[in-house]
Amino acid sequence: MSASSTQSRLVVAALGVTQIIGYGTLYYSFTALAASMAKDFGWSPEWVFAAFSISLLAGGLAAPLAGTWIDRHGAGKVMALGSIGAAIALIACALAPNPILFAIGLMAIELASTFVLYNAAFALLVQIDPRTAQRSITYLTLIAGFASTIFWPLTSALHASLSWQQVYFVFAAIHVGLCFPLHLWLASLSKTSVNVRTDAATIKHTVEGSIPVNRRQSAFVLMVSGIALISFIDAAILIHMLPMLTALGLGSASVLIGTLFGPAQVASRLFSMLSGDRIQPLGLALISALLVPVSICVLLLSGNWIAGALLFAVVFGLGAGLASIIQGTLPLALFGSHGYGQRVGKATAIRLIATSGAPFVFAFVMQHLGVQTSLITFALLGLVAAASFAVIGRTSQRVLVREPSISRDI
Structure with missing residues (x-):
């Protein structure tokens, strides 16, 4: 097995871990915790899910900015900062004293997710090696497909003995303690679009599209x-x-x-x-x-x-x-x-x-x-x-x- 092949597998495995954690904590866990959130703030479940939908919309609106930063600074650096942002957003949501700040906290969580989930992870694989990125993306989605399988029961198990706020504190610690260092390591391997354009040694590693x-x-x-x-x-x-x-x-x-x-x-x-x-x-x-x-x-x-x-x-x-x-x-x-x-x-x-x-x-x-x-x-x-x-x-x-x-x- 070549060194490049080993590195490629390690990259996909590392991203697989962070994507499972990212989707599990920032997306899938909400379903298991929504009822308790609604009870704490005196909302009906419909209103809690409405706030979640609005937060998804906010994340969507931030995606183009995330894409620009990824091209300019590198996906690894953006994802590392996103891990810190995700932890802060989870803590802020857990500490929210009223429904308005809770809704703002949800928006912050989904904004952070834009910088750490698939769109950033796919870009990272492209920046590391565009030639193998399609295959790596397929492997990554296969691994990340288990996020709901792992985090639905895990979140429910944690929530059986912890409040939803405490569950969010645990998730924040995982983002800082595990996802952040993994993303920092991945940042050292990736190249930004600017580097790819200006460094002649990396031109051969670009991929041309089929559309003129x-x-x-x-x-x-x-x-x-x-x-x-x-x-x-x-x-x-x-x-x-x-x-x-x-x-x-x-x-x-x-x-x-x-x-x-x-x-x-x-x-x-x-x-x-x-x-x-x-x-x-x-x-x-x-x-x-x-x-x-x-x-x-x-x-x-x-x-x-x-x-x-x-x-x-x-x-x-x-x-x-x-x-x-x-x-x-x-x-x-x-x-x-x-x-x-x-x-x-x-x-x-x-x-x-x-x-x-x-x-x-x-x-x-x-x-x-x-x-x-x-x-x-x-x-x-x-x-x-x-x-x-x-x-x-x-x-x-x-x-x-x-x-x-x-x-x-x-």
Whole structure:
């Protein structure tokens, strides 16, 4: 095993640890603690989740700034500072004496998450070695896919003997004691976009995108639209999975059906890892988008047949698992490594803005149009996302066809 291969594995493993902790403490733990938070501040659970949605929106708005800093200063340094920021935000939220400051604390937590979660981690892998970044991103998403599996029961276990404030203090200590030093080490390995542009020795380590410069703006809009639509659908259906299945007549089996989503998500990432470069990121994006309407059709056609609903959860989970991979690999494949952090930051902002409103939109549509009509609508949105990726693919193919003819003429 070469030294570079060993380092690459250590980098992915270190990031895997920080991503599990990041998503577990800053995102997934909220579900287990929300009821106690609502009780302490005299809020209904709906208001607590509304505050969480607003905090997600705030994080989305900060993503472009995070991307700019990542390109300018390096993802490792930004993530190290983000670890300190996450710890401070968790402590501030835990010490909040009233609901207003609590809501501001939640916003601070999600702002910090923008600097330590996937968008920053993907950029770090690109800055360390753009040539192997696509494969490393797939490995990372496979590891980080266990964040909910680990932190839902861990948070519940801690909360059985600690208040939610004390749980947040524990999480803050983990960010300072474990994530911060790991991010500092990773910072020493990464190169900023400025370094990549000016250091001739590192030019060979850059990756060129498949989309020509004059078509990048339209391709970026199509890419972001497709990713945002998939994320919107995933967030809406996941939040309402259990009540949606119950409304379709699946009753007590809803919980069993919902539990298949996580393993299916991890399985799709494992499939992507094993397939290597045989399926390009744009192909994975198209598959991910098409799995949405396919899974919904399975659910609608199966009615209250449990086996059909189980198949729905598996197919839907497969699509969601691939969607998390393409968030990092598709921008690199289409547009290259130069300016990757800022580009992913913009895409993340739009994606988070879309997902922050997804639970409310789906609940509103279900209430006024019914579950079946809502699912049909979301299936159509999945087809729109697939069409966006297909158009990008046709653009790339036209460019590839033209280039040989030009060279022959010369």
